[in-house]
Amino acid sequence: MKALSEHSIIYIEIERKIDFYYQMQQIEMQYELLLNSDKIISASHQFELRNVHDISHKTFSFGGGILYLHTNQGVFSYKIQANPASFIHAFKSLKAQR
Template sequence: MQFIAKQPYIKVVREVKVLEQKDTEEQRYMYLYEDKIVTKYREFPLENVMDISYRLTGEKGMLYLHTLKGVFAYIITSSPEQFIAAFKERTYRTTHRN
């Protein structure tokens, strides 16, 4: 299945050893498909996603997936406007059928 839109996000991975703590940023992607949104470890059926919002502050920001199971936040470094527009177009078409 081909994805409709793709949004990069960052995951901060923290590794704690006996005498040190190391934070590493991993570049990951969120994919919008016809019926779901997929991240590296999660899958959200579109019928469970109520909205997507974001806030950019400087170079980084947060993307929020508002779902029936709570709000999931992702760190972003670029505008997600195209991803959100594709999501809204897809969900509008499925909720406003003729």
């Protein structure tokens, strides 16, 4: 069970592989982007909250969108299907407390 101070959103990464018959296979992997009181954690990165300047998103007309983390290391993008409003609101609330 998650603590009340944690929020998450599912993001998708597409992995492309060539199989034994030289056919392109696309494998869709789902991961969790986790926001807690002091950091944001993805499958391959960990960002201290003080190093994340902002979070924004772009919605696509066909559904889903891209969530952008604006950090001191650059902008990181995550393909999402869910509405990120509560995740972004939780982030901004935590930043305002600091």
